Amino acid sequence: MGHxxxxxxxxxxxxxxARVVGDEEGMSTAEYAIGTIAAAAFxxxxxxxxxxxxIVSALTGIIGKALNTSVG
Known part of the structure; x- marks a missing residue:
């Protein structure tokens, strides 16, 4: 999947x-279910x-560089 x-x-x-949560007045059970599914998908x-x-490789590289940097 591209960026x-x-x-x-x-x-x-x-x-x-935002649509589901923004207006709580009069929300039906179906709207709550859609909001819950959207949150789970996210x-x-x-x-x-x-x-x-x-991501794991990038973070490992960043941490490795930070630990191996000498201040002098």
Whole structure:
């Protein structure tokens, strides 16, 4: 999944959550269910991105550079 497609997905999930959560007056059970599913989907996407090999490798590299930097 490309970065722009991922960003569009996040924007769509955030917009859906804002619509569902923004106006609590008169929300039906179906709207709560949609909001819950959207939040779970966002969490799954975020978990997949954070635990992906590229992110883990990048963070390991950054931490390694920080630990090996000499101040002098």
């Amino acid at each position: 722009s497609r991922f960003r569009r997905s996040i924007v769509h999930v955030n917009a859906t959550l 969490g799954a996407i975020l978990y997949t991105v954070v635990t992906g090999d590229n």
